[in-house]
Amino acid sequence: MVGTGATSLALNLASASSLAGSWVVVVGLPELGLAAAAEAGIDLRRLALVAAPEPGRWAAVVAALVGGVDVIVVDGRAPLGHGEGRRLASRVRERGSVLVPVTPGSLGPVRRPGAWPSDVTLSVAHGRWEGLGDGHGHLRRRRVRVEAEGRGRAARSRRAELWLPSERGPASTLPHGATTAKGEREAEATVVPFPGGRRAG
């Protein structure tokens, strides 16, 4: 998950598992808004936060969580070597956890992301907020176009239009073939599957 909207996207992806009883652990990302996590639908009783480890220990910490925790959200800006990334990827596949590296849009310069493994890269291509006027109203919802690019089974690139967040909080898809604000018809409006399509039971 990269760029503007990446954090909300990650929280919403994790919320589906969280509601099904899975644990979600966030490694790093000290600026993550926990109230927003709750609004996205993550059960705070099954959320734990791990402080950012020292540079050389990210792989060890994430490896310790793989298998024990179903969804691991990790700061994509954290340094990780290519070899470590590959080893971690095979461990994640073997144990059936989901690893979600997030590189959020930030105010300052964006650091070079580490070599975190990902089968699918999701990015928000176009986002537009609604509800705010000139000194009145408040942010209600944001319409985004999410693009997915991947490898292997997920190689075909896909797009989806979502409310992120919707007015009720969690993300919701727009109906198939809905017209965008500009009037153009979207050919495809599907939710992108979870990275790799694997989930622990």
Place this chain on the structure above:
Amino acid sequence: MSPETVVRTLVVACPDWSVTAAGPPPTEPAAVVRANRVVATSPAARVDGVEVGQRRREAQGRCPALVVLEADPGRDARAFELVAAALERFTPRIELSRPGLAAFPTRGPSRYFGGDEALTAAVASAVDEALADLGWPGSAGVGVADGAFAARHAAGPGATRVVAPGGSAAHLAPLPVSVLGRPELADVLVRLGLRTLGAFAALEPADVVARFGADGRVAHRLARGLDERPPATSPPPRHLEVVAELDPPAERVDVAAFVAKGLADELHARLDADGLACTRICILAETEHAERSERVWRHEGALSAGALADRVRWQLDGWLNGPVAIRPTSGITRLVLTPDEVVAATGRQLGFWGGETAADERAARALARVQGLLGTDAVSVPELRGGRGPGDRVARVPAAAVDLAADRSPPLGADAPWPGRVPVPTPALVPPEPVMVEVRTAAGAVPGVSGRGHLDGDPATVSFGRGGAPVEVVAWAGPWPVDERWWDPEGHRRRARLQLQLADGRAVLVHVEGGRWAVEGIYD
């Protein structure tokens, strides 16, 4: 009440076992802490007012010289092997509930040693000898009674006691209901005016079941001096036994424990298939040189696969890493798990709000591993609180301070309306410290908020960082003025929050305080 035979049992109870195992002498104030709560204390610490259940901070407050030790079941089991070995001289079949609490049926040994009193005295002196090696002579209690529960409560600290056959119920009658180890039940009973086990035992069993359910029935049976369940009439089916041959022999605990984990899972699957749960398990390990370690472990509820594997690890740890005198001379070649007592699986009662599940258990273990890597303070969990700011509504509390598997419902007032709160959605990114920015009106002035909550100019541009290029504000809302902690001269702050939508598609939550603007959250 139909006469029911209860197995006459001898219990050896070491009340402060976790402290004993950790090493400090009884004269030193020490406490063992798990999840930030005191779980065991030394006698010296109790004198200073340290009690089980206190928070670590509170215990240290009562006794500044307190030695705080982390709980380690492996260490407890290793040390208890010394006591278990001493008991094995009396009978081959000792039963462990947990490290620090051992029992065996007295029928055979009692006849051999010439009566319960003689047996008790012999056991007490043998246990004392073993405890003297650890520096805790006279700390264990030995009790004999009909049923393990009565025997355990006959065994006071440092005392021996033999309750006459048939006298268990009378012996238990004056004890308070809290000894049942069921705080919720005890609380209700006390409020009903039933303060002692005798008063509780006098109730009709049918009434107890009707009011308190299956767990109440177990407690009632204990109060009447019976075992938790009526004695099993037939031994468990043989096909439930699981065996693993280890080749090459396992010299180290972790290697054997790995095999044990697989065995425990297999046994659990077989029990599940038969709709059974195991309450007592016999674990046998054999070495190349035909040395054996055989123990029976019992559990008041049913043993889960994880609990089974833990017990195998404790036993092997105590045997392989225990005192030289009892350590085997070669690697383990064979492991056998035999269910000793099975009951129909009624399903484990989950907590009222879901409570502990397998996923919680796994997650707690994984997080414990991370705590081992990074230190206990590295892991925190969110806790809902009330508040106005985006970062105030949920706090991060150290995971060590809460029991992850227990229910953690939000405190009262967390959902209460907070006047001045910015409407949802809440920013997904909240920088730990607000980031200073420059906000300008179209005319280039810095807008401010008046005491009445009016903005004196529309924000038109924002620049991030020093000399950053200004970004156009396409829409905005606010201000949401906040006057917090006006009663507190130190904590008093007046600020106003605004939502800004930027030309590049981003939206941010900014606040102005004393004429300075800062980003408090990013709607990422």
